[in-house]
Amino acid sequence: MSYYDIDAILTDAEKIPCTFQIDVPDLGYLDNQPGHTLKSGSRVALPIWLAEMLAIANTGAVDMDDPSQSSKSFITFDLPPALGNDVVQALKADPRSVPLRDQSAHFYALATHMMELSEEPELSAVLRKTFVSRAAEIALHARKVGGGGSSYHGREGGGGAGGKSKGKATKEDNASNLGVGGAGEDFLRGLDEWERKLFRSAHDGTKASKEWMENVKKR
């Protein structure tokens, strides 16, 4: 049911750089110039839901310069800056120190979507390693914050949605939480949506185990 999937819809709203292959008189507003013609060769940032189809759709016309080629498309596109080379190199070097959320709140969803549109074997390998190594770090933080090992309870009180979904540590958290210092806070702040879900799963698991252990006495 990905049609109704909120995260998929939000991911599709991310913009990617596109280059128009033809002149289009009525689309000047896409480049902040309503009323003007959008010239062939213009580089515009379009949301994926628009760019995806414009890139695939076939104009039906034959390329006059090279009739043997299959017909042109309206635009061509590139990977968004969030998946640019400097990000990839930074991830290769140290995946845990890159705040993915600063690149895109839907980093992995964005990347997997782009990989469906064009082959990116290097990106795929880098992302897999990134995802797995960051996940181990997430599990560690979830355990510390969820009270496993220490007697800390504060997280659950952080206001239902706000506390859990943001994964942020408040000042109170830092005071009583051993081991999760500023670096830990930064890491959690840099999690994208997929990673936040993982954090929530790990944290819920730890919390439920802790509650169970405490309740054994009450049987």
Added chain:
Amino acid sequence: MALPLPPGLTQNEVAFLAEMEMVTVVPRQRLDTIDLLSGRTPQLRPPHRAQLPLWLALLLKKQRRANIVPPAWMHPASLAEIIHRETKEDPEAFSAPPPPPSRALYSQPGTARRLNHHASYLDDFSQTQDSQQQQQQQQDILSPPFLPSNVAESPAGYLPYHWLEVAEALLTHAGDDMPAPAGEVRSLLRDLVEVRAAKMRSSTSALEGFGDAWLTLRGVGAMELAENRAFLAGLVDGVRKIGASAEATRREEEEEARRGGEYGGDGDEDSDEDMGL
């Protein structure tokens, strides 16, 4: 939603199921057999030991009608050995589960039997073995909580599937029956929990590399599974999604190669490239 719980069992549900495990009790009062759904409990004639399901044992303990004998693996020496194995001898894998009792009858040590001659698990341990019942219920018992891993005779040095739940229950409600001070056993258990949690976390690194990868969960306990299930499932699913398009391409190529080989022609003839507006 109708069922708001995630897939799998919750910790409370696991603990509930763990109460079906058999444990050894030393009765303080006589008690006749009770007809339960899975069979009949043994007659309790003090001071003879008997085997009962944990939930019944805990009830009797509360009513001061019996004492519970903790299984051998819970002894501090056994736990220390397990911790040693987990940390020093094999820091990657979890310690092995107890060997299956498919050959020997625990209540009659020294007798080996063929696999298919199991009675119901309760009858196996009751003194009043009804041979008619024995013939009626002939199933192989191969999984917890029906394996006899928490009775007094269970082998030491192995953590059974429900180790954490059974240990916590016994420590809390039968702490005075422990061979060693409950506090000592408890702290060893806590250490074990932390060591294994760390091991679970680091085991995920197996998924980093390219291509097929797997996590070995042999020896992991029920409670640990319940705790980590959602996380591990999410992790594996994420890895799957990241590799999804590469996988699809690989399969297409395989398919084309196969088709090309079979028909010996150009596999491209049906390609969908000319998709007009």
Added chain:
Amino acid sequence: MPMYGDLGNKLVQHAKRTQNLSHLPPYQTELVRAVAREIRDLDKDVAILLEPFQGSFDPSAEQATACTLLVNHLSMRRNKRCLLAYHRTRTDKLEELVWNGADVLDLAGQTTGAPKGVADGNEGSGTTSSLSPQEEDYFRQFGDLLALYKGQWTDIDLTGSLEPPRDLFIDVRVLKDAGEIQTEYGAINLTKNSQFYVRQGDVERLIAQGYLQKLG
């Protein structure tokens, strides 16, 4: 310069927020209307673009127009998807609330963030409902449907606790007057501050609602 689909995005962001909340925030009537308006405007644009061609439009001959038409079409589809997803997220939440035993009065009388008590109900003091009229209707009908379904079984409460049982009988203290309940041993009158030893299954609902307190 706002682009087509931006309003739809706002709606979806509301939906995302809603997923993480335990209650339903107010229905975004104005935003929904604006998105629907945008769809109608786009449709008008398409009609205007196609008018000169009188039904025989050749995309390969008029590439620029074809492109514009495609953009309009995709924008309409995008807005539709945003609208549907927003409403779907809210009805999912409503269904969850019904399964958890929420009262329609709780929701209707709610303003952002401040749920009223069961007794207050819908005041006429200008409190706007969190739900659209259609949603209130949906909530009511779904509640009826669930009650019909549950009614088939008298021994099992399908919306009851999912916790495995601990003790069969428990000690409870009555916190607020709860009237009379039926047990296998007869009727018990639950008056404030009295204590009883009852079957857990009989009183689980009352404990969840705060009428009784489990002891020990």
